[in-house]
Amino acid sequence: MAIKDKLSGNEAIAVAMRQIDPDVVAAFPITPSTEVPQYFSQFVANGQVHTEFVAVESEHSAMSACIGAEAAGARTMTATSSQGLALMWEMLYIAASLRLPIVMSVINRALSGPINIHNDHSDSMGARDSGWIQLYCENNQEAYDNLIQAIRIAEHKDVQLPVMVCYDGFITSHAVENIELIEDEKVKEFIGEYKPQYSLLDRDNPISMGPLDMPAFYFEHKRAQAEAMKNAKRVILEVAQEFEKLTGRKYGYFEEYKMEDAEVGIVIMNSTAGTAKFVVNELRKQGIKAGLIKLRVFRPFPFEELGKALSHLKAVAIMDKAESFSTAGGPLFTEVRSAMFDYAKDTKAVSYIYGLGGRDVRPDEIMGVYKDLLEIARTGQVKSTFNYLGVRE
Amino acid sequence: MAYNLKTLTEKEERITGGHRMCAGCGAPIVVRTVLRALKPEDHAVIGVATGCLEVSTCLYPYTAWKDSFIHSAFENAAATVSGAEAAYRALAKVGKVKGTTKFIAFGGDGGTYDIGFQALSGAMERGHDMVYVCYDNEAYMNTGIQRSSSTPKYADTTTSPAGSEIPGKVQFKKDLTMIMAAHNIPYVAQTAPFRNLKDLYEKAEKALYTPGPAFLNVLAPCPRGWRYNTPQLMEIVRLAIETCVWPLYEVIEGKFILNYKPKNKLPVVEYLKPQGRFRHLFTKENEGLLDEIQKEVDRRWNRLLELCGEA
Ligand SMILES: Cc1ncc(C[n+]2csc(CCOP(=O)(O)OP(=O)(O)O)c2C)c(N)n1
Numbered sequence: 001m002a003i004k005d006k007l008s009g010n011e012a013i014a015v016a017m018r019q020i021d022p023d024v025v026a027a028f029p030i031t032p033s034t035e036v037p038q039y040f041s042q043f044v045a046n047g048q049v050h051t052e053f054v055a056v057e058s059e060h061s062a063m064s065a066c067i068g069a070e071a072a073g074a075r076t077m078t079a080t081s082s083q084g085l086a087l088m089w090e091m092l093y094i095a096a097s098l099r100l101p102i103v104m105s106v107i108n109r110a111l112s113g114p115i116n117i118h119n120d121h122s123d124s125m126g127a128r129d130s131g132w133i134q135l136y137c138e139n140n141q142e143a144y145d146n147l148i149q150a151i152r153i154a155e156h157k158d159v160q161l162p163v164m165v166c167y168d169g170f171i172t173s174h175a176v177e178n179i180e181l182i183e184d185e186k187v188k189e190f191i192g193e194y195k196p197q198y199s200l201l202d203r204d205n206p207i208s209m210g211p212l213d214m215p216a217f218y219f220e221h222k223r224a225q226a227e228a229m230k231n232a233k234r235v236i237l238e239v240a241q242e243f244e245k246l247t248g249r250k251y252g253y254f255e256e257y258k259m260e261d262a263e264v265g266i267v268i269m270n271s272t273a274g275t276a277k278f279v280v281n282e283l284r285k286q287g288i289k290a291g292l293i294k295l296r297v298f299r300p301f302p303f304e305e306l307g308k309a310l311s312h313l314k315a316v317a318i319m320d321k322a323e324s325f326s327t328a329g330g331p332l333f334t335e336v337r338s339a340m341f342d343y344a345k346d347t348k349a350v351s352y353i354y355g356l357g358g359r360d361v362r363p364d365e366i367m368g369v370y371k372d373l374l375e376i377a378r379t380g381q382v383k384s385t386f387n388y389l390g391v392r393e
Numbered sequence: 394m395a396y397n398l399k400t401l402t403e404k405e406e407r408i409t410g411g412h413r414m415c416a417g418c419g420a421p422i423v424v425r426t427v428l429r430a431l432k433p434e435d436h437a438v439i440g441v442a443t444g445c446l447e448v449s450t451c452l453y454p455y456t457a458w459k460d461s462f463i464h465s466a467f468e469n470a471a472a473t474v475s476g477a478e479a480a481y482r483a484l485a486k487v488g489k490v491k492g493t494t495k496f497i498a499f500g501g502d503g504g505t506y507d508i509g510f511q512a513l514s515g516a517m518e519r520g521h522d523m524v525y526v527c528y529d530n531e532a533y534m535n536t537g538i539q540r541s542s543s544t545p546k547y548a549d550t551t552t553s554p555a556g557s558e559i560p561g562k563v564q565f566k567k568d569l570t571m572i573m574a575a576h577n578i579p580y581v582a583q584t585a586p587f588r589n590l591k592d593l594y595e596k597a598e599k600a601l602y603t604p605g606p607a608f609l610n611v612l613a614p615c616p617r618g619w620r621y622n623t624p625q626l627m628e629i630v631r632l633a634i635e636t637c638v639w640p641l642y643e644v645i646e647g648k649f650i651l652n653y654k655p656k657n658k659l660p661v662v663e664y665l666k667p668q669g670r671f672r673h674l675f676t677k678e679n680e681g682l683l684d685e686i687q688k689e690v691d692r693r694w695n696r697l698l699e700l701c702g703e704a
């Protein structure tokens with residue numbers, strides 16, 4: 001029987017980590033992720049896990065220690081936010097290229113400067129090309145579920161890539177919600193025992209990791225890494241199916257909300273999807289055919305699936321909680337629109353950058369976005385492709 | 394058992410020949426000697442920071458390392474190896490490890506005194522059972538001989554060039570061994586490939602088999618950066634020691650022990666003279682600079698004698 005509880009996102013993640021019982025956790029405090037290592041170190045102190053908790057002196061060392069541990073054959077996890085993720089940047093690429101299935105919770109927070117502890121997605125968006133799989137979560141339940149699935153995805157023999165599970169700082173990390181937990185034994189059974197193919201501790205088969213690659217080999221190694229990311233697309237769905245059997249909760253690349261007959265829609269990630277669903281419901285009451293897509297898997301990017309899912313819309317708004325300073329929309333917009341070029345050419349697309357640095361996003365503002373889309377749908381004219389939502393100009 | 398280089402060299406080498414370090418380079422001798430101090434039945438996980446040693450010994454698809462080896466980046470050899478050591482302890486708890494594994498990190502002076510200093514300090518403070526070995530060639534050699542905080546005063550490097558106004562690096566060398574001693578870890582030693590390598594070997598053995606963190610700072614001359622003739626490697630090391638520029642000492646549980654006291658302390662110019670990086674000091678107008686170097690060497694040496702109870 002599933003266990004009903006009330007937990008904050010960070011508590012839910014810490015509970016999942018207790019259930020996973022990783023061999024090594026190396027972490028460094030940063031708001032709003034700090035609670036994760038805090039709660040977890042209490043589990044260590046109480047002997048509830050067998051984990052070696054390494055309280056490193058920086059996030060750079062956190063990721064470096066995770067790399068050393070995972071390379072030594074240990075199931076390894078960590079958590080961070082914002083500047084912490086930024087400080088790890090160099091090591092993120094190395095973790096992925098060494099094909100180490102580290103699982104990290106990223107509790108999304110704005111990047112400095114100016115320093116700001118509140119939510120947006122500039123931190124994990126900055127790491128989008130680091131070779132990590134990225135899963136995004138609307139709420140506590142999804143954060144918990146994704147973390148458990150992440151272990152299976154990362155360690156799959158055809159993948160062997162690190163995974164970030166991203167959820168919104170404070171909004172998700174600190175707000176207490178109802179949650180359904182899986183029994184400890186069932187989590188254990190679902191993730192299985194970690195049996196790495198290669199390990200530094202395999203004394204009978206010593207290996208060298210992290211060599212210098214000359215131009216004769218580097219490209220092939222990167223190509224193999226890209227292939228693993230392609231494999232992840234398949235594995236993510238396989239793991240989701242098994243997870244559904246276990247819990248009844250369904251996961252895919254993205255969630256389609258009232259999309260079948262929709263004429264206008266938005267593409268959005270994480271907690272704001274909850275607010276946007278409320279707006280969709282309001283619009284539906286007025287007989288307006290509004291829909292929504294909440295992206296779960298940003299890396300690998302579901303290019304074809306997402307493009308096709310938008311093909312029947314007249315207009316779509318792609319909502320970025322991160323600025324890319326390209327002057328041509330946020331990172332999500334750029335990629336979604338690229339997919340639409342092949343699969344949804346007739347759908348008009350506009351970009352909205354919203355909620356930076358924790359700026360509240362109200363239902364009436366999202367309502368405004370749908371109003372803009374309806375106008376585009378009616379006239380077939382896009383007045384402004386690149387937009388900001390809720391900012392003083 | 395008394396130290397005998399000849400019998401020890403009969404042990405199987407744990408780093409192969411055929412790596413690409415320059416002739417007359419101190420670093421491979423340091424590595425080979427440290428690894429020789431491992432018990433043959435013990436396995437080792439070796440982490441190396443980016444630098445000359447790493448790029449010359451693990452060039453895909455080749456490796457010179459017979460044990461398990463990992464390179465991840467420049468500034469994090471200590472953190473990377475600390476993670477592997479934590480993994481070992483965690484997996485030992487659940488009965489998943491076989492035999493004894495030793496954990497060793499090698500970093501150049503750049504990867505140790507400078508960019509990797511924080512990771513080193515953190516790993517040592519956390520108490521991982523590992524040995525960190527700095528092979529100190531006193532500059533960033535891999536990128537073409539740039540100054541580090543380990544570069545000695547007035548040395549000519551490519552970012553502290555001797556010019557008509559500034560005679561090379563203007564700062565004295567950072568005393569990292571003392572800083573590591575201040576970490577109050579079980580074992581800290583300063584050593585070099587001296588004479589028959591006894592000092593280096595024995596310190597490596599102590600570092601490896603003292604439980605907890607240990608730090609070795611090993612002088613590892615570089616003929617390209619220091620500009621000496623390659624066959625002179627051992628002579629350069631000898632002069633560093635006989636002039637007290639690089640004293641051999643160890644700190645065991647906080648107790649300072651001097652391992653070698655020159656019978657006849659040589660003037661520092663004897664050490665500086667054969668090295669091209671100090672050539673510009675040997676002019677009439679720069680005599681004062683040589684005096685300044687001598688004074689600082691004497692000051693540090695006298696302080697060490699005091700700490701070792703030898704004053
Ligand atoms: C973060 C980072 N900065 C700079 C470099 C470039 N780099 C590679 S090796 C090196 C110098 C290494 O110096 P040292 O640690 O003294 O080792 P050596 O090459 O002298 O043996 C530098 C600057 C790098 N690889 N990574």
Ligand code: SF4
Binds near residue numbers: 413416445534535616
């Ligand atoms: S440049 Fe210097 S440190 Fe590097 S391999 Fe050559 S001699 Fe050794």
Ligand SMILES: [Mg+2]
Binds near residue numbers: 501502503532533534
């Ligand atoms: Mg150097």
